[in-house]
Amino acid sequence: MKSTNNKNLFSKEDLNKWYLEVIKKSEVFLHDDIKGFFYFDWYGLKIWERIKIILSDIFEENQIREIKTPLFFQKSELEQEKNHFSGFSPEVFELSYKNHQLILRPTSEILFLKYFKKKLFSYKDLPFIAGQWGNVFRKEKNNKAFLRNNEFFWYEGHGVFENQTEVQKNIAFLNNLFYSFFNDILFLPFIFGNKTENEKFFGALETFTFEVLLPDNQWLQATTVHNLGTNFSKNFSFKLPDKSNQFFYPWTNSFGISTRIIGGLIMSHGDENGLVLPSEIAVFQVCFVIYWKFLDEKKIKSFLDEWKYKLKHIFHLRFIFNSQKVDPFWFLKDCIIKGVCLFVEIGRKEFEEKFFTFFTRTNFKKEKINISNANKNFFWTNLSLLNASIKAKQDNFLKKNLKEPSSIDEFNNFLKDKTSFFIYVNLKSLKDHHVFEKKINSFDLSIRAISSMNVEKKCFFSQEKATHIIYIGRAY
């Protein structure tokens, strides 16, 4: 196989068509016959497992317990938290069981609160944070693979704290953790900030959001962290004794990251050849394509055994080889579609002259690498280069597609054109937030996030010193 870079398997011009083709061909996602439901195919689940492994380790190090709650809670319990209820009630799945009207969890604040009431008995038990990896259910009017499904998978964490200071400390930790996850591991084109009153989670005091700008110029709310105040504690009579044995309502928070992120990763990073995955998320970091029929079976087998050992135990890489039964040309194509990071081809010439034909998923330029130079450093450097090229692409994308209006006219044009843009504002001088937000909403746009800032900028409206950035765009 001489060259692969001219064979564009999937055109990305029609993003939706491209997306549907790629998620199927890469064995990531299959639509169920019942609209809105799906099969998480084996390769997609492995991508999700990568995310799970990275985050679970961090959660465990930080004493966040993993549990499983029941799938159901009572409808009457949902009705107890009025804001929460009015938010979720149109989209919940319900069933009758004995004398109960049960809700399939659309989120599990209520279920965790019931857990906390069973587990916690004093302020001394705080802070206490637990979470679960599980399935949740919401009736979606419009469906899109990973982005809007009636059943989807996520991690949701829930914490209990003695007071506001403690909950804020934890929220700062979580925001930093997810910031680093987006910035250093996922390399998605994202923004971070607060949600407005209007856009925040049902029942929360405040919501922090990580939003990804997808190639079709729509924002994907990818991860959220909520400060729930004492709202849920109060509504569910969850009280604990403090130091002086007086009962108080604990503060709670919650945070989540869902399989939506897989949709974001695929749409943002993928190209005409299929998936592209950052090295920490990649299911396989290296593939060895063996052209068996041109090789001496015995010799190549012992050579490969040696390399398998080296890649696993010394290089600590996730890798894949094609066995003798698997056609190397099919295997190479499949690994490209699946977004393996690095490619090593071994045919007769390579084996005899002791070199590897090497290329990366983002740069199909083939190189001859002397086998003695294919050491740990070589592979890890190339993974870093691949990550750097992914990150550079997304930084450029965000720079180009998240605009800043230079005049009120341009601001108004941005609204009309549904452009993604940001403005610097002095929140105090922006007197009526609601009127401002309503105007934006009237264009089918929304305030995606409001970030505080410390760079020296003027307010877009008042010429005062800006205190915040407001991000505006179209939501998924």
Added chain:
Amino acid sequence: MKSTNNKNLFSKEDLNKWYLEVIKKSEVFLHDDIKGFFYFDWYGLKIWERIKIILSDIFEENQIREIKTPLFFQKSELEQEKNHFSGFSPEVFELSYKNHQLILRPTSEILFLKYFKKKLFSYKDLPFIAGQWGNVFRKEKNNKAFLRNNEFFWYEGHGVFENQTEVQKNIAFLNNLFYSFFNDILFLPFIFGNKTENEKFFGALETFTFEVLLPDNQWLQATTVHNLGTNFSKNFSFKLPDKSNQFFYPWTNSFGISTRIIGGLIMSHGDENGLVLPSEIAVFQVCFVIYWKFLDEKKIKSFLDEWKYKLKHIFHLRFIFNSQKVDPFWFLKDCIIKGVCLFVEIGRKEFEEKFFTFFTRTNFKKEKINISNANKNFFWTNLSLLNASIKAKQDNFLKKNLKEPSSIDEFNNFLKDKTSFFIYVNLKSLKDHHVFEKKINSFDLSIRAISSMNVEKKCFFSQEKATHIIYIGRAY
């Protein structure tokens, strides 16, 4: 703390009371307010994770794909497989969604069949085996923690094969795998064999079962492997082209292991001090109990750092230490309840004289171990000794409680007393199986399994050469 072996925290005399206390105190299981549902608490989930890690690795090595199916399928689909339907229909949870009547999966043969129809296009794609770790739903009349819950967790595998030979090859592999899992890792008192026509899985040609004899003399069906023949393929019109492009109905199988096994592990191995866990299942294999207040903080910290590194990277053990904030006496008790395998206590004397006070969970005899002798071999040998003592206990238990009648009178007494027992039979000479089975059932007992055998024994009834062992007892 001088001695721990005289303090029996939980009496096992009332097994049910003991069980409920232990699963709560060890943070394994919490009852939900809605009867029949439960919270899988963090320590219980970690035990399940151990089982998952061991089996997932084996499944992956054997090209068994992990996926996730939707939770629901259509009621009309359940009705398509008549035997399957009549078996499951009384116990399914249902809900209405748009114009669909949906079933919450009680098992997923139908869902996997739909997956196979999307993924497989030719005999060349076979064998193909996939599975999922997930939640399933069955209305249970009587509930018991882990053994009978309306929602529980399991692994279910589903395979597709070209013909009977291929499915049987896979079933032999699975039966060997689970046999080794029960015999070499779980050390449960178990039997293995076929289910009768009457007891097999709804819709299966044959069912193989691994059954555990619990301390209360009831049999727990812990793992099953089903040969589904072409029943499901036919009922769901699943056809593939063969070598000569003729369509055929593939053979399918399915197999499962559920969180019931955790109930079995706890009841079988646990003692008056709480959980006892075999070393491969143990969440923590070693705990270091540090009596901080008698120790020089700086010195002990650097000592512990060194040991943490050694235990993790050289000894490859799962371990836990109490931090300075955690009371060592409480920690020691908690680790005993949670079934940590090996205990190392470090106070002033130990630190100054360079020894560990050491004991195991099954033998509380305290020993002085010179630190220089506490090497990898020392820990792993002691884990093996602990496993051997667990296994010996269960072998004795089974020998004592699974009886063999020496006369027809004794056989009849066993039926009356609901004794667990076995008989050797020549299946051909046992003319009317059904009459025999009905008699057994009339005593509220059942045939738990029928195993083929190759030892030289006489049939209990006919004095001919025995071909099988029949196991009889009370089911959970």
